[in-house]
Amino acid sequence: MAPNERARRNHEALFPHHVSTLAVTDPELIETFDNFAFDEVLRESALDTHERLMLQLAALIACQAQSEYRVMLGAALDIGVTPVEVKEIVYQAVPYVGMAKVFDFLHITNEVLTARGVELPLPGQSTTTPDDRMHKGKAVQVQIIGEAQVDRLYATAPQDQQHIQRFLSAHCFGDHYTRSGIGIPMRELLTFSLLVAHGGCDPQVQGHVAANLHVGNTRAQLIDAVTQLLPFIGYPRSLNALRAIDAAAPAPQT
Numbered sequence: 001m002a003p004n005e006r007a008r009r010n011h012e013a014l015f016p017h018h019v020s021t022l023a024v025t026d027p028e029l030i031e032t033f034d035n036f037a038f039d040e041v042l043r044e045s046a047l048d049t050h051e052r053l054m055l056q057l058a059a060l061i062a063c064q065a066q067s068e069y070r071v072m073l074g075a076a077l078d079i080g081v082t083p084v085e086v087k088e089i090v091y092q093a094v095p096y097v098g099m100a101k102v103f104d105f106l107h108i109t110n111e112v113l114t115a116r117g118v119e120l121p122l123p124g125q126s127t128t129t130p131d132d133r134m135h136k137g138k139a140v141q142v143q144i145i146g147e148a149q150v151d152r153l154y155a156t157a158p159q160d161q162q163h164i165q166r167f168l169s170a171h172c173f174g175d176h177y178t179r180s181g182i183g184i185p186m187r188e189l190l191t192f193s194l195l196v197a198h199g200g201c202d203p204q205v206q207g208h209v210a211a212n213l214h215v216g217n218t219r220a221q222l223i224d225a226v227t228q229l230l231p232f233i234g235y236p237r238s239l240n241a242l243r244a245i246d247a248a249a250p251a252p253q254t
Contacts, residue, residue, distance in 0.1 A: 002027070003034035010038040014049075014075040037231035044227050046220070049079050051186070052228045054089060057081075058190045059197035059229045061093045061105045068232070069105060073112050083118050088125065088181040089190060095172040096194045125181040128174055134166070137174020144177065144188065144211045188212045189225055196226065196241040197233045205241055209248040219249040 002023075003011065011034055023030045045052065053076040060069040073086065090109050093102045110120060128136050142150050150169075157165050177187055192208045195201040212222055222245050230238045 003031050004039055007034045007037075007039040010042060014038075014053075014079065015071070016078075033231065041227060041231055045224055047224050047228060050081055051189075053079065053081055054085065054186065055189060055193040055225050055228060056232060057086070057089050058093060058193040059233055061090065061102060062097050062194045062197035063233060064101060065232070066104055066108060070108050070112065073109065077112070077116065083113050084122055084125065084181045086113070087122055088179060088187075091179070092176060092182070092187060092190050093194055095176055096191060097198055125179040126175075127178045127180060133174035133178075134170040135174075136178050137171070138169040140177045140184070141169050141173040144173070144184065144215055145207070146214060185212075185215050185217055188215050189217060189221065192222065192241075193225055193229060196237055197229060199237050199240075202240055202244060206244040206248055209244050213249055219245060219251070222249070 002008070020030060047055070053072065056072055057069065057076055060072060076086065077083070086109055090102060090106055093105070114120060138150065153168070154162070154165050177184065182190070188208065188211050192205065192212055195205045195208055209222060213219070223242065226238050226241045226245070229241075
């Protein structure tokens with residue numbers, strides 16, 4: 001009993017010469033999972049391996065899957081995801097799942113990079129200063145969700161919640177989305193993946209479906225992202241994500 005040939009090849013490409021202990025203790029599960037995750041699911045994907053692993057790393061952070069993240073991080077670095085891209089994925093997670101959940105993943109990332117001879121800290125990617133982070137953040141917020149939506153958020157927030165809107169503009173967008181290392185369209189796909197995997201964020205998922213469409217990502221790309229996350233996050237969260245996609249970007253009529 002073993003995964004099929006295509007699943008074995010795809011698995012070997014990511015994890016060369018790795019022999020899973022679960023293949024010994026739980027061979028039926030590993031056969032089923034590997035055939036699904038490394039064959040059946042990949043046949044439905046137009047994402048390249050680089051993009052797929054970036055989104056999966058983000059989802060694993062949101063799922064708090066430390067062991068799986070460590071293994072997948074090694075594979076991602078091996079296939080060409082850069083240390084800067086990895087760090088930016090981790091940093092991008094902070095405003096969406098919180099530092100409490102990102103903290104251990106930052107340390108895991110540093111351990112893996114250091115073990116590979118990567119000198120830390122990496123070159124800085126910040127493009128803002130304390131004086132311009134609000135202005136630049138609001139500008140990129142407008143780029144991502146539209147000026148009318150940003151104006152609506154400020155106009156409809158109660159006076160005692162206006163500071164949260166300022167935090168969104170200056171911190172979430174100003175401190176994070178303005179960073180170099182990863183472009184805006186990929187950052188939005190990462191945010192979508194983080195929210196989908198986190199669960200309990202259905203309104204925010206739907207909002208970031210719209211944001212993805214606004215920056216040029218497509219319904220097909222979003223469905224592809226969900227498909228590639230499915231083996232790692234399960235069906236309920238994946239189906240919730242598809243519902244959000246259908247609500248914001250209905251399937252074309254045939």
